[in-house]
Amino acid sequence: MKQKIYQVDAFTDKVFSGNPAAVCPLEEWLSDELMQKIANENNLAETAFYVKQDGEYHLRWFTPTVEVDLCGHATLATAYVLFHHENHPGDIVHFYSPRSGPLSVTRNGEVLTLNFPTDLVAPIELTEEITAGFDLKPSFAFKGKTDYLLVFDTEEQIRNITPQLGAISKLNARGVIITAKGNEVDFVSRFFGPQSGINEDPVTGSAHTTLTPYWAGELGKSELTAIQLSERKGYLQCKHLNDRVEISGQAKLYLQGEIYLE
Incomplete structure (x- = not known):
């Protein structure tokens, strides 16, 4: 059995930058075990799988070790594949996630815009378990x-x-976002998720569903610019729409091929 696969660098305008994601178009769902094995073999932060149903695309995301509730860069990569390589008509793709509900991606030239649900945060105590994760x-x-x-x-x-990955991995969470006001953009961030099989994610679209409402409130503006300061770096435009967030960026195809499955 042959399975088509793409690899796309998301939130960048050139390859070898941004965040690489694998995308597997399916006619019907593979077993959870097999999708997890494919994601582990790919050894990327995320592998996305989709099946077209009733005019929309049902979408799931896997790290090398777990299935996750939401992934921005792999959704952006999937939309890029649909627009450029899988003959999707028009300039909007409607996705449905069993874990996060309706999602969409709109194309405007080279820029793709995610529409995701907002993630609101609550203040918590700075415990020793949390502060042990970093040298600052x-x-x-x-x-x-x-x-x-x-x-x-x-x-x-x-x-x-300097992250202390052993301490971070003990926290009961998908991962940890760190952030500060930017020098040349509105805010910067990094993301660490060793407990999800990702020591540091290059660009985390889903983290910006948390970052955007936080910084919109702090800075008193609804449209924001952001950089994720990983080694590969990622560049994002964000817009706070109350219960939804728009996250925009570009993407580039790196690889197109086939997986051989028994």
Whole structure:
């Protein structure tokens, strides 16, 4: 059995940058076990699988070790594949996630815009378990649906911080977002998720469903620019729409091929 596969770099305008995601178009769902094995073999932050049903695309995402509730960069990559390689008509793709509900991606030239549900956070105490995860202490801590959000004072702290992955992996969360106000953009961030099989994610679209409402409130503006300060870097435009968030970026195809399955 042959299975088509694409690899796309998301939230970038050139290959070898942004966040790579694999995309597998399916006629019908493979077993959960097989999809997890494919994701593990790909060894990327996320592998997306989709099946077209009733005019929309049902979408699931897997890290090398677990299925996740929401993934921004792999959704962007999937939309890129549909627009450019799988003959999807028009400039909007409607997705449905069993874990996150209706999602959409709109095309405007080279820019793709995700429309995702907002993730609201609540302040929490800066416990020893949280602060043990980094060599610098954050100023504030919050908890969203799946992630911790730690706020620092400067972009330089985010850029230069040293994560303690063993301590982070013990936290009961998908991962930890760290953020600060940016020098040349509205905010910067990084994301660490060793407990989900991703030590540091290059660009985390779903984390911006948390970051966008937080910084919209802090900065008093609904449209924001952002950089994720991983080694590969990612560039995002974000818009706060109350219960929804728009996250925009570009994508580039890196690979198109076939998987051989027994």
